[in-house]
Amino acid sequence: MGSCQHESELAGGVSQRIDTIINHAEQHCKTHGVRLTDKRKQLLSVLIGSEKALSAYELIDLCKAEFGKAIPAMSVYRMLQFLEDERLVHKLNLANKYVACAHISCDHAHSVSQFLICGECSKVDEISVPKQVFAELEKNVEEAGFHLITPQLEINCICNDCKKGNKH
Amino acid sequence: MGSCQHESELAGGVSQRIDTIINHAEQHCKTHGVRLTDKRKQLLSVLIGSEKALSAYELIDLCKAEFGKAIPAMSVYRMLQFLEDERLVHKLNLANKYVACAHISCDHAHSVSQFLICGECSKVDEISVPKQVFAELEKNVEEAGFHLITPQLEINCICNDCKKGNKH
């Protein structure tokens, strides 16, 4: 697997960065024969613009603040499901929150993602641990008579800022 | 750290096994100056007797079935909190369910627990991966600017039985 640029490090301002990623998402959907509608795009752009993982209802509030109209909860859950199916968004079950995939603009597939979730401020980092470490873990799982279903690990952490006692 | 006998492998029948563990739990509470009341004991024994992780409301139903009286949700959540604080029970945030600690009868502390959670049937196994594997993982977490708070990893899996398509 080649290295890739983390999307938070893309050049340009914030909204330009979001546009770039959204463009990639649109391209992705086009080639998959599915539609990235305006509403879905709104949701995704809010997630991309957020440092933190967001709950469905936080998303509703933010969309309302940014776009003026409240999206019903039912619709938000459906759109999140769509975005998850298209691997544009990850659901963090540990926190019941959602984050944009950190690699939407990358072409290559990412094998294993670990999500570090700050329990204080919900900041999330999506990292990839070395294959070998993950392979070790998987070996132990298999020995216990279980099988990994998603190569996704969610880890409860505290981020540097919160550890230092900074407010947000 | 010494090796230890997994509690599901204790000799004797099921209810005897539960009694044995409960006795250890009582001893534990006595030395910690807290009370393992009858209700708390009921809850704990249901959890010990269950192969699967149980939600708070599943616990309410099972307690009602076994002991005749329904415990209010509020009380159940409080008792679960108590049992968690005493490290007799683990909360699995991935599944919003609870399991009895697999090592109540062991004297020594267990450093790092990984919970393998079957997404089909909620069966849970509490394993310990080698220290070195965990240390590797932790190193990656630190490099990302995060810190582990609980040495607890929850992993979405499917168990052998469910993979084979067995019904429960």
Place this chain on the structure above:
DNA sequence: CATGCAAATGTTACAATGTATCATTTATTA
């Protein structure tokens, strides 16, 4: 034993999260 205090549990009323069902709107295609 009575009394008083603290811990534990119960009750009520909600808040928050998530979904089933049916209605409506929007896009696509013949």
Place this chain on the structure above:
DNA sequence: TAATAAATGATACATTGTAACATTTGCATG
């Protein structure tokens, strides 16, 4: 443009979890 499928909206609920206050229980002490 009409027919159809996909997406979204609206309503009503189910489930999960908690805040606030009331009651009961266990325990120490006079």
